[in-house]
Amino acid sequence: GQNIDQPTEMTATEGAIVQINCTYQTSGFNGLFWYQQHAGEAPTFLSYNVLDGLEEKGRFSSFLSRSKGYSYLLLKELQMKDSASYLCAVVDSNYQLIWGAGTKLIIKP
């Protein structure tokens, strides 16, 4: 079957760095998305990785290793507004989205 695993919840301190991991087992791979979702709002696109390596975009970076079926989202200089759910989604060989259940990130002062 197809499976995406990410931690259910993480807690971090304002100003710190946090890494949210995502491991996947899917039938084929055509890219991986990271989304941020605040409660009651639509998911916001953060990143799309299709090749191995690290992509940096401001305070957020995303890493992919296709051979390991692994990705992480790295958030630096955490701010209170970063408290949200972070969703990992993989595009499979049929170009369908396989969603992780999301990681709820709690930022403490």
Added chain:
Amino acid sequence: GAVVSQHPSWVICKSGTSVKIECRSLDFQATTMFWYRQFPKQSLMLMATSNEGSKATYEQGVEKDKFLINHASLTLSTLTVTSAHPEDSSFYICSVGISDNEQFFGPGTRLTVL
């Protein structure tokens, strides 16, 4: 959690035809379902919130007469794109609302209008 399916996965149609997309909650009775559309590498855009047994609530700018939503049961919501045109080509994704803070997403339906 909730397992969400969508049918069809892919649909290609001629301009002017109508297309129905089904969203099913397989293991959860969903009073609320959401319909999104996504363009490549962009955020999901919420189109409407579907409530079982009542009319859907559409987001500003979404034509309710063009995107018909029916949520007739706790496990099924349908989105019908009426008189589809090439600009309606997109990835349509539904989700099931578990709580105020939690949604489970379907695999999406890729619509291509020729």
